[in-house]
Amino acid sequence: MGELRDRFWELPLKELNRAEWEALCDGCGRCCLHKIEDADTGEIADTNVACKLLDCSTGRCTDYRNRKVFVPDCLRLTYRIMDDVPWLPKTCAYRLRAEGKPLYEWHHLLSGDPEAVVRAGVSVAGRVISEYDAGPLEHHIVEWDW
Numbered sequence: 001m002g003e004l005r006d007r008f009w010e011l012p013l014k015e016l017n018r019a020e021w022e023a024l025c026d027g028c029g030r031c032c033l034h035k036i037e038d039a040d041t042g043e044i045a046d047t048n049v050a051c052k053l054l055d056c057s058t059g060r061c062t063d064y065r066n067r068k069v070f071v072p073d074c075l076r077l078t079y080r081i082m083d084d085v086p087w088l089p090k091t092c093a094y095r096l097r098a099e100g101k102p103l104y105e106w107h108h109l110l111s112g113d114p115e116a117v118v119r120a121g122v123s124v125a126g127r128v129i130s131e132y133d134a135g136p137l138e139h140h141i142v143e144w145d146w
């Protein structure tokens with residue numbers, strides 16, 4: 001995995017080791033929401049429906065280590081696929097760093113507070129429902145204000 005180097009989040013994304021890559025996530029949970037892609041236009045609509053493994057009250061994956069067993073298509077973000085995920089939120093730490101931008105001050109690596117992402121209003125915590133309860137995704141299209 002590798003050690004976390006001092007201020008590693010300021011290094012170019014491609015230079016991060018595995019541990020640093022994992023630690024970069026701000027925990028917003030927004031990449032864990034279902035999206036609907038229009039088969040004809042390729043347009044992507046957001047929904048407020050979360051992956052079944054997401055704890056909707058905290059916005060965190062309930063079994064990150066074993067997630068692929070339960071959710072085989074869970075996105076595994078890597079440096080190589082950054083160009084293929086334009087839908088990542090503008091506040092996503094990976095997107096920011098891929099664009100050479102600094103992290104927001106609320107990011108836990110800077111604030112030291114994993115809950116600061118919730119107070120900053122960019123976490124899904126308390127704002128989404130589980131796919132277990134949602135019914136048809138088409139009924140849950142939303143335009144997020146974050």
Ligand code: SF4
Pocket residue numbers: 024025026027028029030031032077088089091092093094
């Ligand atoms: S959108 Fe980015 S920062 Fe937020 S949970 Fe997903 S990978 Fe982490």
Ligand code: SF4
Pocket residue numbers: 031032033051052053054055060061062063064067068071074075
């Ligand atoms: S398995 Fe976990 S990390 Fe993957 S989309 Fe679901 S909640 Fe998110």
